[in-house]
Amino acid sequence: MSRPFILGLTGSIGMGKSATAAMFRARHVPVHDADACVHALYGPGGAAAIAIGEAFPGTLAPDGSVDRTALRNAVLGDTERLRRLESLVHPLVRRARDEFLAIHAASALVVLDVPLLFETGGEAGCDAVAVVTAPPEVQRARVLARPGMTEEAFGQILAKQMPDAEKRRRADYLIETDRGFPHAEAQVDAVIAAAAARRAG
Incomplete structure (x- = not known):
């Protein structure tokens, strides 16, 4: 291999x-930390933050990051909204994972x-x-x-x-x-x- x-x-x-x-x-x-990746994506200017703000109004903090409490409340108990959130975030996480694997291809x-x-x-x-x-x-x-x-x-x-x-x-x-x-x-x-x-x- x-x-x-x-x-x-x-x-x-x-x-x-x-x-x-x-x-x-x-x-x-x-180690590629999927949670840390999501944290960066949710941060100010993060690739996921804008999309989440558009899909779930009221879930962005003043600095442009995702307000995790507001987002959790927006999707808690709502399977359809949770799936929508995952459809936004998962492709971005996969892209970051692929970049990690490329960087560490010699490991x-x-x-x-x-x-x-x-x-x-x-x-x-x-x-x-x-x-x-x-x-x-x-x-x-x-x-x-x-x-x-x-x-x-x-x-x-x-x-x-x-x-x-x-x-x-x-x-x-x-x-x-x-x-x-x-x-x-x-x-x-x-x-x-x-x-x-x-x-x-």
């Missing part, structure tokens, strides 16, 4: 995916950090998928400790995400974040080694 081995990294809210992505970065593996391994990887069919563009996971009670405690998070909002987020059990079933690799950093780091190292072996084989 002359191109990089593409590892999809995903996990439901509160599972520790961001911390896991940082472990890959610390090991000099290029042995790259990671695509995508929260809704399975939900959007993104695993089709990956050579393997690692799912970050933790028990439901750990996930719940982590999420409800976030500022402004409510039981209702948590429930609505979970309803849009594939159940963790299904993600685990579809994963090539699991990274468990409830057993301490050394355990998770050892699993990250094992995934990197396995990806290198698969690329060489």
Whole structure:
């Protein structure tokens, strides 16, 4: 395989995916963060901000960035509006991902950090998928400790995400974040080694 081995990294809210992505970065593996990409697209002058402002009036802040609270309120509980939003944002995210892959074409391994990887069919563009996971009670405690998070909002987020059990079933690799950093780091190292072996084989 002359191109990089593409590892999809995903996990439901509160599972520790961001911390896991940082472990890959610390090991000099290029990571494309889909959430950070969306943040830039939503920022002042971002490619998505103008389109969102036109599609959902009242969702832009004075500086021209997307007011995420207003946007969340505009689409919450409305499947059709959520699909419309995704149809605006997803093509822009895909373009940024393709640019990332072109920049890192000489790397042995790259990671695509995508929260809704399975939900959007993104695993089709990956050579393997690692799912970050933790028990439901750990996930719940982590999420409800976030500022402004409510039981209702948590429930609505979970309803849009594939159940963790299904993600685990579809994963090539699991990274468990409830057993301490050394355990998770050892699993990250094992995934990197396995990806290198698969690329060489």
